[in-house]
Amino acid sequence: MLSGSCSSHTLDVRNITFSCNVDRESTFGGLLSPPDVIRVLHDISFVAVSGGVHAIVGSADSGKSVLLEVISLTANGDTAGVVKLDKNALTRRKSFPKVLLFCLWKAAISELHVCTFVPLLYSSIKVWMFFFSGRTRGKGRILNPTLSLNCHVRWDFQLDKLMREFDLLEYCDKKLKDLSAGARRRALIAAALVKDPVLLVAEDPCHGLEPIACFHLMQCLHSYAVENNRIVLTSLMSPRSDICEMISGLTILFRGRVFYSGHIKNLPNYFRRVGLVCPDNENPAMYYCEFELVRCFD
Numbered sequence: 427m428l429s430g431s432c433s434s435h436t437l438d439v440r441n442i443t444f445s446c447n448v449d450r451e452s453t454f455g456g457l458l459s460p461p462d463v464i465r466v467l468h469d470i471s472f473v474a475v476s477g478g479v480h481a482i483v484g485s486a487d488s489g490k491s492v493l494l495e496v497i498s499l500t501a502n503g504d505t506a507g508v509v510k511l512d513k514n515a516l517t518r519r520k521s522f523p524k525v526l527l528f529c530l531w532k533a534a535i536s537e538l539h540v541c542t543f544v545p546l547l548y549s550s551i552k553v554w555m556f557f558f559s560g561r562t563r564g565k566g567r568i569l570n571p572t573l574s575l576n577c578h579v580r581w582d583f584q585l586d587k588l589m590r591e592f593d594l595l596e597y598c599d600k601k602l603k604d605l606s607a608g609a610r611r612r613a614l615i616a617a618a619l620v621k622d623p624v625l626l627v628a629e630d631p632c633h634g635l636e637p638i639a640c641f642h643l644m645q646c647l648h649s650y651a652v653e654n655n656r657i658v659l660t661s662l663m664s665p666r667s668d669i670c671e672m673i674s675g676l677t678i679l680f681r682g683r684v685f686y687s688g689h690i691k692n693l694p695n696y697f698r699r700v701g702l703v704c705p706d707n708e709n710p711a712m713y714y715c716e717f718e719l720v721r722c723f724d
Contacts, residue, residue, distance in 0.1 A: 444506075474675050
């Protein structure tokens with residue numbers, strides 16, 4: 427059983443392999459050419475703990491997005507391996523409600539859907555968040571014991587708390603249409619987090635944001651994980667030095683394989699032992715993700 431917020435939580439990903447079918451081009455519309463089976467992930471293992479942000483870093487073809495889909499039980503393909511949350515294997519039937527997947531493209535679709543409702547477009551952000559979070563809350567309370575650890579907390583108190591944690595209180599009376607891209611992104615995440623999941627899976631939440639807005643969002647995610655003892659698992663393309671300060675755990679992927687997984691502070695020493703020294707003026711996370719380094723292992 428998953429325990430309360432006072433206990434630590436662990437996401438244990440072990441030996442994850444994922445394959446999917448890719449259609450071949452054919453003169454006869456594929457009738458004579460069966461689809462190729464492509465292995466996207468190769469024996470992926472890592473551990474993420476509560477109270478911090480764990481980042482999956484890699485290039486566009488590294489498989490990081492597919493890995494998040496596998497963990498959040500939304501991937502379409504053949505999966506092997508096991509994903510455990512506090513020693514409980516995640517399954518669609520029992521454990522999926524405790525995992526919140528926040529894909530950027532899904533967030534954009536939800537945002538556009540809400541914005542088409544004109545009265546909400548011109549309403550305050552708190553009214554909009556009330557509407558958005560209404561699809562995830564119960565009557566007067568946050569969900570039920572099977573969906574939330576904090577089922578005794580009223581949803582409105584939880585919403586106020588999340589608005590504070592994601593630095594949205596100053597926008598309470600502002601209209602949704604007047605929010606900046608960064609504030610709107612934080613509002614979407616905060617409204618979704620009314621469920622109070624143990625694990626938040628966020629696919630590239632900084633995509634398209636300006637550097638300051640990106641830092642602000644990652645700072646809020648870090649604070650949320652620390653204050654609520656939750657696991658935040660996110661994918662990032664190439665984290666800057668200031669973003670790395672908000673990351674505790676790091677897993678680097680290349681072509682579906684693990685390059686490194688562990689505490690981000692141990693990254694330089696790990697590669698130094700194999701003769702790959704990061705210059706003093708470089709950001710280790712970005713330096714070791716560069717193509718020149720990857721080519722050495724290819």
